[in-house]
Amino acid sequence: MPLRWYNISRTVRVYINDLDLQLINKYRRSKKIPRSSLNIEDQYAMDTLVKKSIFGRYKTDTETFYLFNK
Numbered sequence: 001m002p003l004r005w006y007n008i009s010r011t012v013r014v015y016i017n018d019l020d021l022q023l024i025n026k027y028r029r030s031k032k033i034p035r036s037s038l039n040i041e042d043q044y045a046m047d048t049l050v051k052k053s054i055f056g057r058y059k060t061d062t063e064t065f066y067l068f069n070k
Contacts, residue, residue: 003017004021014052014053016054023042024054024068028068029068031067034063055067
């Protein structure tokens with residue numbers, strides 16, 4: 001899969017692939033995404049996007065949620 005640049009801000013860019021871009025576009029408008037609502041492949045992809053600072057993650061006692069970094 002070809003890699004492309006994704007601009008986090010004017011000065012920060014990261015490499016993402018096409019599947020990551022589809023996941024970003026799918027969940028861009030969501031307020032918070034529960035980890036239990038994602039399938040296994042999306043969970044691993046979301047963890048990678050958290051490491052790249054595109055999504056944020058916070059944990060409660062019972063659930064892990066992802067948030068799009070605006």
